[in-house]
Amino acid sequence: MVAPGHVLAADQGAAVSESGEPGVINTAPPAEPEETDLGPAPELEPLPEQTGKTPVDTPDGQYCGPTQRIYTPTSKGREYHKGVGVTHSNYNGTSRTGTSTFTSEVTGEVGVSVTAGLATSVDVMVAKLEAKYDVNLSVKLTAKQGNTWSVPTPPKTTTNAKYGVYRLKNTGTSYIIYSNCSTSAKKTVTSYTPIKVGWYVWES
Template identity: 70%
Template structure:
């Protein structure tokens, strides 16, 4: 049992379910020369996961609380009151798709992630509440924090500027409980 509400990450610079940035216009200083020895790379978007963070709980609906004013332990039952969908949040500048980023994170850390998960109405949980304590319950989606690097490789083998990307990706639905 936790002793404090779920920690909420600072997400002011994040975009929910982002679209990739538009392709930048690239103007070479000299016209390209088509020679058999010219270097060529397969153009692609690259995402490299760097740091696996912890899981943060994003609640759906209100926090439920129950105070046990008796001198004995009492059973508290909580029921989710709404249905809500929680998706990926990511800082601006991701090259490529969210699904490609998720695939790279899953492969590196051997986890199963989703682009979005739904916390549904009517899910319940029962826990013991000690005497003179309050048990709090919040239903929602746990999201895995990850930091990685994103950039593009162009056909001339040049790369765009590398950007550090922070993402929060749904990993599981569940309750976060705490007592005070």
């Protein structure tokens, strides 16, 4: 019998609440991200050729240096859990507290998801987020098969558990500034970036 709150597997996989607090049993399934236009990180189009000089056809024009892709974080949000594999459930029909043990059955990779408008690379965006909020993020994390979690289940209660990856929600502004100092349209970008692997556990 395993003590409650102990992770058996050697790889990552703690049970944490949706807000990121370890050891918390939730009262509802993990919330879905609010945005419906999430997608994988976009492929970036090549920037205009750089000459390092003011364009010859505009000798009096401003020069702001080489064209740059800009991303600025503006708001740190909550953590959202993205499950890998099925939801596990165990009902305790007895009058005593029992132990539910769950084991992940598949291996899955979870990456960054963003709304439209990111003008820079995901690597640059992640670096900006880490620097601003003093967090450790990843472009992708893998939830592995075979990770096991045990938790007490109260009488007449169902314990549910889902293994996967927690992603941190962020909002930022992204655009391109060109060598003549003009800019592309500034876009508000919402992103979900992997921060840790773990179980989301709730009772029903």
